[in-house]
Amino acid sequence: xxxxxxxxxxxxxxxxxxxxxxxxxxxxxxxxxxxxxxxxxxxxxxxxxxxxxxxxxxxxxxxxxxxxxxxxxxxxxxxxxxxxxxxxxxxxxxxxxxxxxxxxxxxxxxxxxxxxxx
Amino acid sequence: xxxxxxxxxxxxxxxxxxxxxxxxxxxxxxxxxxxxxxxxxxxxxxxxxxxxxxxxxxxxxxxxxxxxxxxxxxxxxxxxxxxxxxxxxxxxxxxxxxxxxxxxxxxxxxxxxxxxxxxxxxxxxxxxxxxxxxxxxxxxxxxxxxxxxxxxxx
Numbered sequence: 001x002x003x004x005x006x007x008x009x010x011x012x013x014x015x016x017x018x019x020x021x022x023x024x025x026x027x028x029x030x031x032x033x034x035x036x037x038x039x040x041x042x043x044x045x046x047x048x049x050x051x052x053x054x055x056x057x058x059x060x061x062x063x064x065x066x067x068x069x070x071x072x073x074x075x076x077x078x079x080x081x082x083x084x085x086x087x088x089x090x091x092x093x094x095x096x097x098x099x100x101x102x103x104x105x106x107x108x109x110x111x112x113x114x115x116x117x118x
Numbered sequence: 119x120x121x122x123x124x125x126x127x128x129x130x131x132x133x134x135x136x137x138x139x140x141x142x143x144x145x146x147x148x149x150x151x152x153x154x155x156x157x158x159x160x161x162x163x164x165x166x167x168x169x170x171x172x173x174x175x176x177x178x179x180x181x182x183x184x185x186x187x188x189x190x191x192x193x194x195x196x197x198x199x200x201x202x203x204x205x206x207x208x209x210x211x212x213x214x215x216x217x218x219x220x221x222x223x224x225x226x227x228x229x230x231x232x233x234x235x236x237x238x239x240x241x242x243x244x245x246x247x248x249x250x251x252x253x254x255x256x257x258x259x260x261x262x263x264x265x266x267x268x269x270x271x272x
Contacts, residue, residue, distance in 0.1 A: 010212040012209040016197060083233075084223040085227075103215075104196065
């Protein structure tokens with residue numbers, strides 16, 4: 001079981017992700033509505049996994065990945081974004097993300113991503 | 119409008135339109151029909167909808183206009199659960215984000231590079247006339263109609 005921090009500016013998507021993570025036996029320990037809040041909550045909660053949207057107000061997801069990795073190089077972060085172009089995926093992976101899930105996704109895709117990590 | 123070096127402005131708009139149709143097919147698993155596009159020469163009244171700005175090889179705005187009930191029904195069709203009232207705005211914005219993100223991804227395969235803003239839910243908004251405005255109507259079987267506006271100014 002992993003302790004998860006969900007990052008997405010859409011409350012609907014946070015709810016969807018929370019339902020999926022919880023149904024797979026993981027514990028959602030926090031939610032963040034933008035990258036800046038995710039960085040702060042990462043320091044506070046030290047989760048095993050962070051799910052990270054890209055297009056968000058205040059601080060985007062790629063910048064948040066860079067900041068979290070600078071705080072904790074061992075952080076495990078999976079991107080969940082509607083922006084699936086190759087350049088975006090590369091940028092996120094280069095920043096330190098472990099996987100890139102393109103929205104809309106289903107429960108199976110989340111399960112597949114987690115099975116590669118844990 | 120800015121364009122990349124190999125495509126004309128009209129070609130970029132054409133790819134945008136084709137990509138938009140592709141994105142609706144990809145993102146929304148509900149049977150639908152795409153109507154003929156038309157040029158709009160006036161401002162656009164949006165009782166309810168979502169807008170997202172594009173930057174990069176095309177600078178403009180996408181606006182998804184539909185009634186609240188259609189957004190709610192699409193949410194239920196896509197995620198298998200009825201949306202509570204407080205989740206409808208959030209889902210509507212996310213639907214716009216998924217459609218615009220899918221479009222941006224599709225365009226990148228045509229060497230057209232774009233980025234998108236986060237979505238803004240619009241209520242009772244008048245969107246000013248743009249230099250070029252293209253309306254594409256989509257009819258979702260048994261659910262209702264959505265109008266998608268591509269507004270290009272720069």
